[in-house]
Amino acid sequence: MMFDQLTEAISSIAKQLGPKQKITEASVKPALRGVRRALLDADVNVNVADTLIDGVKSRSLGKEVMEGVTAEQQFIKAMYDELLDMMGGDSATAKSTQQTYKPAATLAFTKDKPTVVLLAGLQGAGKTTAAGKLALYLKEREVDYDAVNPEDDQETQLASKLPKRQRKVLLVAADVYRPAAIKQLEILGESIQVDVFSKGTDANPVDIAREALQKAANEGYDTVLVDTAGRQIIDKDLMTELKRIKETVKPDETLLVVDAMTGQEAASLTAAFDSAVGITGAILTKMDGDSRGGAAVSVRGVSGKPIKFVGTGEKTADLEPFYPDRMASRILGMGDVVSLVEKAAAEVSDKEAAEMQKKMLEARFDFDDFVKQSKLVSKMGNLAGVAKMMPGMAGQLNMNKMREVEARLKKNEAMINSMTKTERAEPELLINHPTARSRITRITKGSGNDFEDGLQFMSEFQRMRTMMSRMQKQMGGPEAMEAAM
Numbered sequence: 025m026m027f028d029q030l031t032e033a034i035s036s037i038a039k040q041l042g043p044k045q046k047i048t049e050a051s052v053k054p055a056l057r058g059v060r061r062a063l064l065d066a067d068v069n070v071n072v073a074d075t076l077i078d079g080v081k082s083r084s085l086g087k088e089v090m091e092g093v094t095a096e097q098q099f100i101k102a103m104y105d106e107l108l109d110m111m112g113g114d115s116a117t118a119k120s121t122q123q124t125y126k127p128a129a130t131l132a133f134t135k136d137k138p139t140v141v142l143l144a145g146l147q148g149a150g151k152t153t154a155a156g157k158l159a160l161y162l163k164e165r166e167v168d169y170d171a172v173n174p175e176d177d178q179e180t181q182l183a184s185k186l187p188k189r190q191r192k193v194l195l196v197a198a199d200v201y202r203p204a205a206i207k208q209l210e211i212l213g214e215s216i217q218v219d220v221f222s223k224g225t226d227a228n229p230v231d232i233a234r235e236a237l238q239k240a241a242n243e244g245y246d247t248v249l250v251d252t253a254g255r256q257i258i259d260k261d262l263m264t265e266l267k268r269i270k271e272t273v274k275p276d277e278t279l280l281v282v283d284a285m286t287g288q289e290a291a292s293l294t295a296a297f298d299s300a301v302g303i304t305g306a307i308l309t310k311m312d313g314d315s316r317g318g319a320a321v322s323v324r325g326v327s328g329k330p331i332k333f334v335g336t337g338e339k340t341a342d343l344e345p346f347y348p349d350r351m352a353s354r355i356l357g358m359g360d361v362v363s364l365v366e367k368a369a370a371e372v373s374d375k376e377a378a379e380m381q382k383k384m385l386e387a388r389f390d391f392d393d394f395v396k397q398s399k400l401v402s403k404m405g406n407l408a409g410v411a412k413m414m415p416g417m418a419g420q421l422n423m424n425k426m427r428e429v430e431a432r433l434k435k436n437e438a439m440i441n442s443m444t445k446t447e448r449a450e451p452e453l454l455i456n457h458p459t460a461r462s463r464i465t466r467i468t469k470g471s472g473n474d475f476e477d478g479l480q481f482m483s484e485f486q487r488m489r490t491m492m493s494r495m496q497k498q499m500g501g502p503e504a505m506e507a508a509m
């Protein structure tokens with residue numbers, strides 16, 4: 025897993041500082057040396073590592089002793105602040121290590137003309153994939169921060185319904201040197217239902233881009249994503265062509281797609297592209313791979329340009345805005361609850377969530393809802409994976425227990441699949457009904473389970489419902505609950 029080694033190293037080094045209240049020059053020295061080594065092992069650029077170390081040193085030495093704070097915690101906090109600033113966050117305005125809902129770098133949005141985004145990158149970095157991912161993100165998931173109600177507290181904003189911008193996107197296939205790239209983009213576009221503008225491999229990329237822009241303006245697209253040619257190495261021709269396209273379309277954003285697996289190479293590449301053509305930020309791909317984290321930490325420090333998005337898998341949905349604060353938490357092993365909540369929230373549509381909540385409050389929650397909820401858990405990954413993202417859980421996971429729960433969820437789901445439609449909608453038939461025993465017998469047999477498993481599930485389910493209805497009474501019913509929200 026990404027960062028595991030770095031996280032472990034930092035955590036064990038910090039522990040050595042122990043519970044002493046004040047960090048001294050003598051005690052911090054070996055810790056800093058250890059962290060520097062861990063950063064370099066994670067393929068963090070050496071200048072970035074040294075800047076980080078200097079920052080951590082001055083932050084932790086200069087600090088007043090705080091009541092109830094150990095040297096270890098002080099050190100971790102100093103690390104957090106330095107990492108945050110290095111990756112484009114702002115530790116001075118961040119209230120605490122509490123995570124924010126807004127990424128440090130957002131994508132330009134022009135109101136009076138289509139926003140133009142140029143995508144550049146080396147072959148294999150994931151540029152074409154990123155074009156498709158970004159198109160889908162802008163079409164469906166981009167938060168319209170201008171429309172967020174600043175009066176809402178952070179929790180409200182996270183819990184729900186951040187307003188979406190939902191752009192109308194035109195993808196432009198301007199990589200004419202790799203014939204497969206055009207096809208790949210067309211297929212991607214079709215799968216996410218985003219229009220793709222292409223003119224085959226004979227057209228000139230500059231002309232393609234110009235025509236695409238015209239089309240966008242004529243047909244009411246608000247965002248144009250141009251997939252430019254990738255090359256194996258940085259060469260003059262590539263840069264010249266990129267510059268010409270840039271001059272022609274005057275992009276609002278030029279994003280370089282770089283591969284996280286290349287470590288600090290990704291950072292020097294970003295710097296090189298920036299000095300040659302000028303870029304506004306980077307998309308860091310393959311963050312799901314076992315890269316050691318050097319790229320995420322180094323890109324901004326080396327190039328001065330922020331990472332705007334990260335690619336976290338091969339599917340088109342696997343793109344997320346880059347949050348320096350969450351990344352810093354993750355590197356330090358403090359968990360990433362916010363991503364977890366967001367991931368969950370994106371999976372259940374608002375409507376479904378509201379309906380589910382209403383049912384819970386009215387104790388109408390049935391087996392179909394149960395399945396939906398279990399699916400939600402499995403969409404987020406396995407339970408163990410989910411728990412790992414919770415703060416404090418990572419170190420004390422009881423894997424056996426987790427597996428047990430997962431196995432039981434699977435069993436329950438199999439039983440629900442053996443129920444009739446009526447039984448799923450009317451759990452009473454299986455709980456307080458003359459035919460309950462025979463029904464449970466049929467269901468457990470049909471799903472390859474023991475009768476005892478069936479009884480256990482029913483009693484669990486009933487407990488859940490009772491809990492929900494008690495909650496409802498305490499809160500004074502769904503109306504009161506809604507009014508309070």
Ligand code: GDP
Nearest residue numbers: 147148149150151152153309310335336337338
């Ligand atoms: P391009 O040459 O830069 O256009 O690269 P492609 O978009 O064709 O991607 C190259 C390979 O990387 C493909 O096999 C993609 O599926 C894969 N890829 C792209 N982004 C990611 C990512 O975020 N995670 C993983 N695991 N694979 C990715």
